[in-house]
Amino acid sequence: MTAFAKAPELEVSYWLNTDTPITLESLRGRVVVIEAFQLLCPGCVHHGLPQAMRIAETFSRDDVVVLGLHSVFEHHAAQDRRDVLEAFLHENRITFPVGADAPGLGDIPRTMTAYALRGTPSTVLIDADGHLAASHFGRPGDMQLGAEIMHLVERSPADGLAANLDEIPAAHDSGAGYCSDTGCVPGDSREDTRTTE
Amino acid sequence: MTAFAKAPELEVSYWLNTDTPITLESLRGRVVVIEAFQLLCPGCVHHGLPQAMRIAETFSRDDVVVLGLHSVFEHHAAQDRRDVLEAFLHENRITFPVGADAPGLGDIPRTMTAYALRGTPSTVLIDADGHLAASHFGRPGDMQLGAEIMHLVERSPADGLAANLDEIPAAHDSGAGYCSDTGCVPGDSREDTRTTE
Amino acid sequence: MTAFAKAPELEVSYWLNTDTPITLESLRGRVVVIEAFQLLCPGCVHHGLPQAMRIAETFSRDDVVVLGLHSVFEHHAAQDRRDVLEAFLHENRITFPVGADAPGLGDIPRTMTAYALRGTPSTVLIDADGHLAASHFGRPGDMQLGAEIMHLVERSPADGLAANLDEIPAAHDSGAGYCSDTGCVPGDSREDTRTTE
Amino acid sequence: MTAFAKAPELEVSYWLNTDTPITLESLRGRVVVIEAFQLLCPGCVHHGLPQAMRIAETFSRDDVVVLGLHSVFEHHAAQDRRDVLEAFLHENRITFPVGADAPGLGDIPRTMTAYALRGTPSTVLIDADGHLAASHFGRPGDMQLGAEIMHLVERSPADGLAANLDEIPAAHDSGAGYCSDTGCVPGDSREDTRTTE
Numbered sequence: 001m002t003a004f005a006k007a008p009e010l011e012v013s014y015w016l017n018t019d020t021p022i023t024l025e026s027l028r029g030r031v032v033v034i035e036a037f038q039l040l041c042p043g044c045v046h047h048g049l050p051q052a053m054r055i056a057e058t059f060s061r062d063d064v065v066v067l068g069l070h071s072v073f074e075h076h077a078a079q080d081r082r083d084v085l086e087a088f089l090h091e092n093r094i095t096f097p098v099g100a101d102a103p104g105l106g107d108i109p110r111t112m113t114a115y116a117l118r119g120t121p122s123t124v125l126i127d128a129d130g131h132l133a134a135s136h137f138g139r140p141g142d143m144q145l146g147a148e149i150m151h152l153v154e155r156s157p158a159d160g161l162a163a164n165l166d167e168i169p170a171a172h173d174s175g176a177g178y179c180s181d182t183g184c185v186p187g188d189s190r191e192d193t194r195t196t197e
Numbered sequence: 198m199t200a201f202a203k204a205p206e207l208e209v210s211y212w213l214n215t216d217t218p219i220t221l222e223s224l225r226g227r228v229v230v231i232e233a234f235q236l237l238c239p240g241c242v243h244h245g246l247p248q249a250m251r252i253a254e255t256f257s258r259d260d261v262v263v264l265g266l267h268s269v270f271e272h273h274a275a276q277d278r279r280d281v282l283e284a285f286l287h288e289n290r291i292t293f294p295v296g297a298d299a300p301g302l303g304d305i306p307r308t309m310t311a312y313a314l315r316g317t318p319s320t321v322l323i324d325a326d327g328h329l330a331a332s333h334f335g336r337p338g339d340m341q342l343g344a345e346i347m348h349l350v351e352r353s354p355a356d357g358l359a360a361n362l363d364e365i366p367a368a369h370d371s372g373a374g375y376c377s378d379t380g381c382v383p384g385d386s387r388e389d390t391r392t393t394e
Numbered sequence: 395m396t397a398f399a400k401a402p403e404l405e406v407s408y409w410l411n412t413d414t415p416i417t418l419e420s421l422r423g424r425v426v427v428i429e430a431f432q433l434l435c436p437g438c439v440h441h442g443l444p445q446a447m448r449i450a451e452t453f454s455r456d457d458v459v460v461l462g463l464h465s466v467f468e469h470h471a472a473q474d475r476r477d478v479l480e481a482f483l484h485e486n487r488i489t490f491p492v493g494a495d496a497p498g499l500g501d502i503p504r505t506m507t508a509y510a511l512r513g514t515p516s517t518v519l520i521d522a523d524g525h526l527a528a529s530h531f532g533r534p535g536d537m538q539l540g541a542e543i544m545h546l547v548e549r550s551p552a553d554g555l556a557a558n559l560d561e562i563p564a565a566h567d568s569g570a571g572y573c574s575d576t577g578c579v580p581g582d583s584r585e586d587t588r589t590t591e
Numbered sequence: 592m593t594a595f596a597k598a599p600e601l602e603v604s605y606w607l608n609t610d611t612p613i614t615l616e617s618l619r620g621r622v623v624v625i626e627a628f629q630l631l632c633p634g635c636v637h638h639g640l641p642q643a644m645r646i647a648e649t650f651s652r653d654d655v656v657v658l659g660l661h662s663v664f665e666h667h668a669a670q671d672r673r674d675v676l677e678a679f680l681h682e683n684r685i686t687f688p689v690g691a692d693a694p695g696l697g698d699i700p701r702t703m704t705a706y707a708l709r710g711t712p713s714t715v716l717i718d719a720d721g722h723l724a725a726s727h728f729g730r731p732g733d734m735q736l737g738a739e740i741m742h743l744v745e746r747s748p749a750d751g752l753a754a755n756l757d758e759i760p761a762a763h764d765s766g767a768g769y770c771s772d773t774g775c776v777p778g779d780s781r782e783d784t785r786t787t788e
Contacts, residue, residue, distance in 0.1 A: 434682045475669070478669040
């Protein structure tokens with residue numbers, strides 16, 4: 001996967017905060033920011049989602065579309081519930097569209113696997129032509145993110161931020177998933193899932 | 198209710214992070230701090246619970262016992278679930294005992310009503326003799342709270358912090374419950390509950 | 395003054411953190427960020443200067459040059475001292491070039507007057523062609539600033555952020571200067587200075 | 592030096608924010624908090640002094656007296672100036688009495704040496720009987736500090752917080768002084784000063 005790779009289409013079970021299902025295809029011409037989170041992930045509540053809301057406030061919807069992606073890879077029984085997610089979005093005042101990442105073969109949901117996300121929170125940037133431009137796990141700075149997004153708004157995708165992808169560390173090796181101050185990462189089932197893909 | 202009033206006994210459906218149910222009666226001789234929260238209350242995740250964990254780290258368990266109280270007054274279907282609460286405590290690394298406030302006649306659970314809590318997060322201080330010493334809604338400062346708790350550890354309850362109770366503003370009047378940066382407060386059903394009590 | 399106005403040349407008594415004096419003329423082709431501060435301005439120490447350092451870390455020096463401007467408009471005897479400024483820059487680990495804004499006819503230094511800055515901290519953005527693109531007083535967000543700077547890096551100055559200039563509130567009216575959480579603003583002498591200009 | 596040691600009397604060149612010079616002797620019966628700082632020490636401006644102001648707001652002046660101590664051990668020419676200190680206190684809205692630590696034989700001022708402070712910011716707690724109860728370098732938490740101060744307000748000095756003194760790490764060994772996020776520490780001249788004492 002390179003900065004020029006087509007961003008995989010979203011695989012979502014259902015959408016909240018939108019009347020009609022959303023596809024990346026339908027958003028061509030606009031930069032798309034995907035904030036992958038889990039409602040019980042402290043780093044997502046503390047940092048990732050508030051930052052995604054600042055992105056939505058900073059940029060015009062004509063230029064940048066912010067989407068939430070509920071990518072549950074642990075505590076499925078507790079988190080994979082539409083009513084809990086709806087209440088979570090209400091309490092956290094999240095108004096941008098949020099899709100429930102479709103269940104995968106293992107614990108890792110399908111879109112999270114397709115984008116090889118390390119865990120939550122993750123922030124994915126897709127350029128106006130639908131190419132994957134950057135993927136950040138954890139806590140990227142507001143200034144860096146503001147600059148990267150504006151870069152995509154102004155530039156042709158050919159100049160996409162390939163560097164960011166190279167910077168992504170290899171997936172965590174330990175068998176057990178965990179949450180740190182940075183964020184939450186899944187355990188072994190992830191690798192299983194990948195081999196089966 | 199004055200600073201000299203006996204603190205009402207906890208009415209809890211079940212306990213987590215403890216092998217045996219906890220009663221205030223059994224904690225006589227130690228100061229008790231009750232952190233009332235809802236797992237979907239942003240102010241609780243951002244402020245109240247981390248502060249309660251700092252209390253548990255700062256004081257000796259011989260002197261001060263910190264208890265969590267899951268007082269759900271909204272989004273009952275989403276929050277009144279043991280598996281969701283267990284996952285929440287795990288992800289937020291909360292290790293002190295947490296009791297599920299018992300359902301009341303209205304939306305307000307029984308212990309929350311007995312203590313006339315305005316909402317979540319709320320921090321209740323009980324002295325070594327089991328008297329209610331202080332009740333804070335929202336975001337009391339760490340220094341103020343550290344001083345109040347040490348005051349109770351050192352002093353006889355007769356000198357309890359009556360002032361704090363006097364300072365508690367009247368319950369919010371609007372019919373609708375809401376969450377602000379300060380915390381979450383319930384709507385009308387609360388008054389109903391009170392009259393039926 | 396519009397977004398297309400030429401940015402006034404800097405009027406500086408002496409430079410620190412650089413071997414040779416700096417002119418905007420010499421920086422044509424690169425975006426210039428000027429962080430105006432006073433070493434005794436709390437908002438500058440807490441917010442403005444750390445943010446300017448984040449700008450210098452986020453953008454390539456080939457694209458963006460960050461300059462500090464010590465614009466003293468109060469406590470001249472205490473702040474208009476090269477040795478104090480040198481020690482301040484050392485203790486705050488400020489490594490980008492800093493110029494001492496040249497004394498004006500009143501309390502307001504010459505460059506601060508030429509740019510009609512409201513107070514400190516102020517962040518001024520100048521495009522690659524030397525046109526004034528934006529001027530922020532107080533605490534602009536990192537994401538907004540990162541986006542604005544990248545916009546200037548990518549775009550031709552004709553599309554400069556005129557909006558930001560329009561957004562600048564009128565200068566503070568009170569006769570007395572003051573420092574708030576937002577920043578420090580000068581008193582009447584400022585208007586005097588302007589009329590004499 | 593133990594928790595029972597008499598706190599050395601302050602050696603101060605001049606006082607600000609008070610009409611009459613202050614001695615610890617004159618404050619017997621009240622807990623005294625000494626905040627040692629340097630006006631160009633970022634950790635003091637960011638953390639130590641705001642925390643000292645919170646102490647002054649939290650406790651009654653009848654119980655606790657907060658004093659600032661300007662202990663300059665570096666950049667003497669820039670910081671050892673009454674007009675700069677006066678302007679600094681004004682801009683940072685510091686209203687409690689501040690004494691200028693008297694110059695010592697080396698770079699370290701006399702009171703800083705008498706209390707064996709590691710650097711700035713340092714927070715010293717003295718009980719109502721004038722005994723040294725605790726000394727913190729860097730960033731003690733608000734809750735811990737609020738509890739320690741209330742402990743001294745309630746308790747007899749015999750129970751002073753000796754533990755805190757034991758916890759103080761040995762003085763920094765490197766020859767050169769430096770400022771970190773924690774605070775500023777002096778270089779070799781300190782040891783020289785000590786041997787000459």
